Amino acid sequence: MDAPSWAAYGLAAAFLLLLLLSGHRRRRPLKLPPGPKPWPVIGNLNLIFPLPHRSIHELSRIYGPIMKLQVGSRGMVVCSSADMAKAFLKTHDAVFAYRPKIAAAKYMAYNCSGMAWSPCGPYFQQARRIFLAELFSAARQQSFEYIRVEEMRMLTRNLFEAKGQPINVKDHLSNLNLNVVCRMVLGKKYADKSKSSNVMSAEEFRKMVDELFFLMGTLNLGDFIPLLDFLDLQGYIKRMKAVNKKFDMFLEHVLGEHEARRVGVKGYEAKDMVDVLLQHVDDPNLEVKIERHGVKALILELIAGGTESSTVSVEWIMCELLKNPRILDKATRELDNVIGRERWVQEADVASLPYLDAVIKETMRLHPVGAFIGHHFASQDCRVNGYDVPKDTIVLVSKWSIGRDPKLWDDPENFIPERFIGKAIDVKGQSFELLPFGSGRRMCPAYNLGLRMIQTSLANLVHGFTWKLPEGMTREDLSMEEVLGLSTPKKIPLIAVAEPRLPLHLY
Numbered sequence: 222m223d224a225p226s227w228a229a230y231g232l233a234a235a236f237l238l239l240l241l242l243s244g245h246r247r248r249r250p251l252k253l254p255p256g257p258k259p260w261p262v263i264g265n266l267n268l269i270f271p272l273p274h275r276s277i278h279e280l281s282r283i284y285g286p287i288m289k290l291q292v293g294s295r296g297m298v299v300c301s302s303a304d305m306a307k308a309f310l311k312t313h314d315a316v317f318a319y320r321p322k323i324a325a326a327k328y329m330a331y332n333c334s335g336m337a338w339s340p341c342g343p344y345f346q347q348a349r350r351i352f353l354a355e356l357f358s359a360a361r362q363q364s365f366e367y368i369r370v371e372e373m374r375m376l377t378r379n380l381f382e383a384k385g386q387p388i389n390v391k392d393h394l395s396n397l398n399l400n401v402v403c404r405m406v407l408g409k410k411y412a413d414k415s416k417s418s419n420v421m422s423a424e425e426f427r428k429m430v431d432e433l434f435f436l437m438g439t440l441n442l443g444d445f446i447p448l449l450d451f452l453d454l455q456g457y458i459k460r461m462k463a464v465n466k467k468f469d470m471f472l473e474h475v476l477g478e479h480e481a482r483r484v485g486v487k488g489y490e491a492k493d494m495v496d497v498l499l500q501h502v503d504d505p506n507l508e509v510k511i512e513r514h515g516v517k518a519l520i521l522e523l524i525a526g527g528t529e530s531s532t533v534s535v536e537w538i539m540c541e542l543l544k545n546p547r548i549l550d551k552a553t554r555e556l557d558n559v560i561g562r563e564r565w566v567q568e569a570d571v572a573s574l575p576y577l578d579a580v581i582k583e584t585m586r587l588h589p590v591g592a593f594i595g596h597h598f599a600s601q602d603c604r605v606n607g608y609d610v611p612k613d614t615i616v617l618v619s620k621w622s623i624g625r626d627p628k629l630w631d632d633p634e635n636f637i638p639e640r641f642i643g644k645a646i647d648v649k650g651q652s653f654e655l656l657p658f659g660s661g662r663r664m665c666p667a668y669n670l671g672l673r674m675i676q677t678s679l680a681n682l683v684h685g686f687t688w689k690l691p692e693g694m695t696r697e698d699l700s701m702e703e704v705l706g707l708s709t710p711k712k713i714p715l716i717a718v719a720e721p722r723l724p725l726h727l728y
Contacts, residue, residue: 251609251611252607252608252609253289253608253609254284254285254287254288254289254298254608254610255284255285255288255289256280256284256288256289256290256291257280257283257284257290259290259291262293262446263293263446264290264291264292264293264294264295264445265290265291265292266292266293266440266442266445268280268290269290269292269440270440271705272703272705273440273592273705274592274593274619274621274703274709275621277290277299277301277617277619277621277622278301278619278621278622278625280299281299281301281619281622286300286301286302286304286305287299287300287301287302287305287605287606287608288300288301292440292445292615293442293444293445293446294445294446294447295321295444295445295613295614295615296611296613296614296615297614297615297616297617298610298614298615298616298617299616299617299618299619300616300617300618300619301619301622301623301626302622302623302626302628302629303623303626303629303653303654304606304653305605305606305618306594306618306623306653306656306660307653308605308606309597309605309616309618310594310597310618310650310653310656310659310660310661310663311653311660311661312605313603313605314661314662315662316599316600316601316603317597317598317599317600317603317616318341318597318600318661318662318663319340319341319597319598319599319600320333320337320338320339320340320341320595320596320597320598321444321596321598321615323441323444323596324441324443324444324450324457324458324461325436325437325439325441325461326338328458328461328462328465329433329436329437329461329464329465329468329521330518330521330522331514331515331517331518331521332514334512334514334515334517334518334519335348335515335518335519335521335522336348336349336352336519336522336666337522337526337595341600341662343508343509344509347507347508347509347511348511348515348519349662349666351497351498351501352666352667353666355497356494356497356523356666356667357666357667357669357670359669362669362670362673365404365405366568368401368404368405369401369568369673369674369677370567372397372400372401372404373397373677373678373681373728374728375397375400376393376394376396376397376678376681377565377681377685377725377728378725379393379396380393380685380686380719380721381721381725383719385718385719385720386718387691387716387717387718388716388717388718388719389714389715389716390536390539390714390715390716390717391532391533391536391710391711391714391715392427392714394531394532394535394536394678395423395427395430395528395532396423397532397678398527398528398529398531398532398674399423399426399427399430399528401527401674402523402524402527402528403524404493405493405494405527406493406494406495406520406523406524406527407475407493407494407495407520407524408479408492408493408495408496411426411471411474411475421471429464429467429468430524430525430528430529431529432460432464433464433468433521433525434525434529434706434707434708434710435704435705435706435707436457436460436461436464437706437707438591438705438706438707438708438709439455439457439705439706441455441457441458442454442455443458468517468521469517472517472520472521473517475495475520476495476499476513476516476517479495479496479499480499483496483499494520494523495516495520498511498516498519498520499516502516523667526665526667526671527667527670527671527674529590529707529708530590530591530671530708531671531674531675531678533590533708533709533710533711534581534584534585534588534590534657534671534675535675535678535679535682536710536711536714536715537584537588537711538580538581538584538675538679539679539682539688539715539717540699540701540711540715541580541583541584541587541588541636542580542683542688543688543689543690543696543699543715543717544636544696544699544701545636546696548580548636548638549683549688551576552576552577552580552683553683553684555574555575555576555577556574556577556680556683556684557684559573559574560684562722562723563727564727565681565684565685565723565727565728566677566680566681566684567677568673568676568677570680571673571676571677571680574676574680575642576638576642577676577679577680577683578641578676579638579639579640579641579642580638580679581675581676581679582638582641582646582648582655583636583637583638583640583641584636585624585648585655585657586624586630586655587624587625587636588703588709589620589621589624589656589657589709590657590708590709591620591707591708591709592619592620592621592703592709593617593618593619593620593621594617594618594620594656594659594660594663595659595663596615596616596617597615597616597617597618597663598613598614598615598616599611599612599613599614599615599616600612618656620656620657621709623653623654623655623656624655626654629654630654648668648672649668650664650668658671658672682719684722684723685721685722685723685728686719686720686721686722686723687719687720687721687722688717688718688719688720689717689718689720690717690718691716691717691718694716699715700712700713
């Protein structure tokens with residue numbers, strides 16, 4: 222046999238050996254995290270209803286801090302410890318900083334055109350830079366302080382006008398945060414008590430935001446069992462399209478107003494966040510062009526995120542304070558000692574209120590806004606803590622479970638703010654035992670503003686009013702149940718009585 226023939230046989234044998242080896246590698250069984258055995262078609266869907274955060278928490282107590290679930294046809298990994306959160310959100314952040322494509326992002330986030338749901342790439346990085354450098358910079362937030370002061374004064378006035386009658390606390394907090402966010406983002410209050418041709422009522426606006434957050438946080442079967450997608454068995458897609466249509470009409474009206482006042486004005490100076498975003502639409506130097514639907518998606522994220530999270534947090538805090546009068550009394554005494562009874566609380570004061578800060582952190586531990594850190598997605602195969610996490614796996618970080626981990630917290634089911642006194646635990650994404658705003662590339666860019674709104678509104682509510690439960694209601698009657706949704710709000714709104722303890726004219 223001549224040399225060329227031997228060479229050909231040698232190459233063929235080498236190629237066959239390579240195929241065999243690669244086939245062997247493919248057949249090597251993956252070491253997947255432990256988890257319950259799935260059923261055909263539905264996987265483990267039957268185990269995670271009606272409240273996924275509670276059901277998954279109970280499963281994690283059986284299977285451990287990293288657990289695999291089969292949700293329909295999609296693999297999901299849930300981590301429920303601080304160490305696992307750090308592994309996914311810091312050590313392997315580059316792999317898991319992606320989002321799965323789900324119906325909510327398609328129908329309510331303009332096909333993933335905002336920042337929260339966009340793929341981790343140039344567009345996402347550009348949107349995040351705009352948010353951090355221009356919309357949520359320290360200078361811009363300082364320039365909007367007068368808005369927050371004016372709207373806080375309006376809240377206190379409304380509570381005075383209630384004259385000691387029972388009030389729905391969430392409604393008042395929603396109005397405060399909605400008005401603040403609308404003025405900062407849109408330039409004025411578009412939702413008012415009286416409806417005209419150009420504005421909707423505050424109640425309609427709140428209902429739209431509530432619907433958005435519910436649908437963003439729910440489990441749509443079509444996302445996990447594609448064969449059922451077109452049937453829309455739960456009716457969620459129909460509702461998603463309906464709420465998107467309402468928001469789109471509103472956002473088109475907002476953009477129209479802003480575009481009209483810029484016409485013919487040379488060197489127009491941005492007055493609000495919509496102006497800033499519209500300037501970027503015209504910017505030829507952007508790496509990725511921002512389209513009109515992208516601007517609407519970003520505005521929607523600013524409105525919804527800025528309104529809901531602060532509202533839900535403060536309502537939970539007030540509920541815990543009313544359930545624990547010793548803690549409410551201690552927080553009130555701190556305010557009297559630091560601020561005095563001659564004025565209301567200012568934003569600059571909150572750094573001098575360590576016990577109030579501990580109350581906020583303890584609520585964020587026990588009642589996190591969003592039981593899970595938003596859906597992460599494996600962009601490639603990865604090995605975490607000795608387990609294989611295949612590409613396309615959805616990853617959930619359970620803030621709910623981390624906040625109840627007995628290895629991290631003594632007596633985790635009870636509300637004990639003192640546990641944070643003297644502890645270097647912050648909420649900026651580096652203390653993985655407490656992640657109210659997430660961590661890593663996908664951390665909420667507006668956390669400073671959200672925290673400021675929570676701190677200042679809570680401080681003034683506690684300092685300016687004496688809070689009681691309605692007559693005939695006891696602490697034991699307070700419901701601590703949640704409902705399904707992206708923000709995990711209270712199932713039964715808090716009704717309470719606010720009696721003034723500071724004169725209104727001092728504000």
